[in-house]
Amino acid sequence: MKSKKGVISIQFNWIFILIAGVLILLFFGSLVLKGKDASDTSVAGTILTNMQTILTGAEVSVRTINQIKIPDKEIKVSCDSISVGKVPTPITKNKIIFAPDIIKGRTLLTWALDWNVPYHVTNFLYLTTPDIKYIFIEPLDDKANELFNLLPDEINKKKEEISNIKDTGNNFKLVFFDGLDPIVPPGLSSVPDKRVSAISVNSGSNEIKFYNKRGNEFKSTGTADYLGDPLVFGAMFSGSREDYECNLEKAFNKLKIVSMVYEERTNTLRGLYSGTGCRSYYSAPIIDYSTTSIDEVKMVISSIETSNQYLQSSSCPTIY
Amino acid sequence: MKNKKSQIKMFETIAVLLIFFVLIGFGLIFYGRIWGATIQDTEGENFELKAIQTAQLVSFLPELQCSSNNDDCFDILKVEALSKIINNIQNKNLKNEYYYDIFGFSSITIEQAYPSVVSWSIYNKTTEGTKAKSSINIPVSLYDPNLRKYNFGILTVDVYRK
Numbered sequence: 240m241k242s243k244k245g246v247i248s249i250q251f252n253w254i255f256i257l258i259a260g261v262l263i264l265l266f267f268g269s270l271v272l273k274g275k276d277a278s279d280t281s282v283a284g285t286i287l288t289n290m291q292t293i294l295t296g297a298e299v300s301v302r303t304i305n306q307i308k309i310p311d312k313e314i315k316v317s318c319d320s321i322s323v324g325k326v327p328t329p330i331t332k333n334k335i336i337f338a339p340d341i342i343k344g345r346t347l348l349t350w351a352l353d354w355n356v357p358y359h360v361t362n363f364l365y366l367t368t369p370d371i372k373y374i375f376i377e378p379l380d381d382k383a384n385e386l387f388n389l390l391p392d393e394i395n396k397k398k399e400e401i402s403n404i405k406d407t408g409n410n411f412k413l414v415f416f417d418g419l420d421p422i423v424p425p426g427l428s429s430v431p432d433k434r435v436s437a438i439s440v441n442s443g444s445n446e447i448k449f450y451n452k453r454g455n456e457f458k459s460t461g462t463a464d465y466l467g468d469p470l471v472f473g474a475m476f477s478g479s480r481e482d483y484e485c486n487l488e489k490a491f492n493k494l495k496i497v498s499m500v501y502e503e504r505t506n507t508l509r510g511l512y513s514g515t516g517c518r519s520y521y522s523a524p525i526i527d528y529s530t531t532s533i534d535e536v537k538m539v540i541s542s543i544e545t546s547n548q549y550l551q552s553s554s555c556p557t558i559y
Numbered sequence: 560m561k562n563k564k565s566q567i568k569m570f571e572t573i574a575v576l577l578i579f580f581v582l583i584g585f586g587l588i589f590y591g592r593i594w595g596a597t598i599q600d601t602e603g604e605n606f607e608l609k610a611i612q613t614a615q616l617v618s619f620l621p622e623l624q625c626s627s628n629n630d631d632c633f634d635i636l637k638v639e640a641l642s643k644i645i646n647n648i649q650n651k652n653l654k655n656e657y658y659y660d661i662f663g664f665s666s667i668t669i670e671q672a673y674p675s676v677v678s679w680s681i682y683n684k685t686t687e688g689t690k691a692k693s694s695i696n697i698p699v700s701l702y703d704p705n706l707r708k709y710n711f712g713i714l715t716v717d718v719y720r721k
Contacts, residue, residue, distance in 0.1 A: 252569075252572075255569075255572070259576060266583075288605060288608065291612070292608060292612065295612050295615055295616070296615075298619075299615065299619045331660050331661050332656075332657055332660045332661065333616075333657075333660075333661050358621075358626065359621045359624065359626070360621055361621060362619075492657075496622065496653070496657065497621055497622055499640075499644055500622045500637055500640045500641050500644060501640075503639075503640035503643060503644060504634070504636040504637055504639075504640045507636050507639070507640070508636065508704070508705075511705055556704040556705060556707070557626065557704075559626045
């Protein structure tokens with residue numbers, strides 16, 4: 240009887256140790272997991288805070304390219320947010336950032352251009368990595384060559400005929416100009432579809448067509464307007480047509496606001512110079528892209544430029 | 560007798576476990592407090608950073624900048640125009656949505672100090688229960704396109720934290 244009791248007592252001890260051991264292991268296991276999650280969130284938060292500072296700084300240093308060393312984490316960029324892992328941070332309505340959907344690698348290239356239509360409206364920020372190769376398809380006219388030369392040398396860029404393009408292990412963005420139908424270069428036909436995309440710029444209609452590779456051909460994903468060279472670069476650096484259009488909307492919204500300021504300013508000048516020859520040139524330059532076509536916007540821009548030139552030659556305060 | 564011995568042993572084990580968990584509990588509370596303090600410090604740093612970014616954004620705002628693109632130069636007619644547009648009740652969406660998205664809870668004023676004293680309130684959105692305020696003053700040139708003269712002024716950016 241006594242020996243039976245001892246056996247039960249020993250067995251109970253073992254069961255007790257087992258349960259307590261499992262509980263302790265679970266407790267520490269969950270603590271480690273939670274700690275890892277918290278550490279990941281903290282790292283992501285630090286990266287995003289630093290990114291915001293870098294982007295604000297880069298945005299105001301127009302026409303300068305910055306090579307920034309970043310942690311080897313996947314950074315997702317869309318028109319209204321940037322996220323690292325599961326942590327997103329919003330991009331404000333005044334920040335216009337053209338970037339690929341996903342930024343990978345240790346080097347981030349930032350470049351900014353000012354958008355003047357005709358007055359300074361905003362600065363566009365372009366993000367890319369050395370892994371993305373931008374190929375301008377030859378033959379190129381003077382305008383296309385000018386665009387190519389405007390791109391900083393630090394950006395992985397090349398002018399090439401379609402038959403000479405070879406897979407170098409990069410992601411490819413092909414840029415076609417007027418009259419050239421996008422075709423998949425034979426050298427890239429076996430490259431996975433998601434590594435190759437293209438845009439076709441039509442300067443006559445101020446339109447850009449976006450393409451994704453599907454096997455041996457390019458499929459169009461849609462068309463969007465552009466106004467000025469900085470937006471051609473915007474389409475080139477964008478990950479998708481949707482992102483480009485979202486940023487285009489932000490840009491035209493900003494144009495509307497800046498135009499409101501110039502309209503108010505011009506009205507004041509018209510009042511101040513009411514009895515002079517300057518008055519007639521102070522036409523109100525309000526541009527609302529939501530109600531007008533791109534051609535009408537271009538006409539308004541041209542009329543403001545002409546008025547400004549007249550004002551300058553007549554020694555009157557200019558519109559911009 | 561043996562039964563009592565094993566019972567004492569059992570209590571001993573439970574007591575050790577209890578003390579173990581109490582110590583872990585104390586450790587966690589201590590760690591949590593330090594973590595909380597670190598988070599508060601980081602929040603404070605981020606707030607200061609946000610205030611600097613806001614001041615930088617205002618300095619380079621095309622709605623205010625001189626056309627010649629001079630750094631830290633504001634066009635007086637643009638300053639007047641933007642102040643009028645933002646503070647116009649008809650444009651409250653512009654203030655509450657567009658500019659709130661950029662400046663958040665803050666107050667932006669430009670004060671001309673020379674040759675005469677004039678002040679413009681560009682944007683002002685405060686909140687109840689403000690915990691902290693960061694104030695940044697930047698000297699700026701104010702260009703008067705009518706007289707074609709540069710005046711001297713100060714840009715004040717106050718950023719509030721809830």
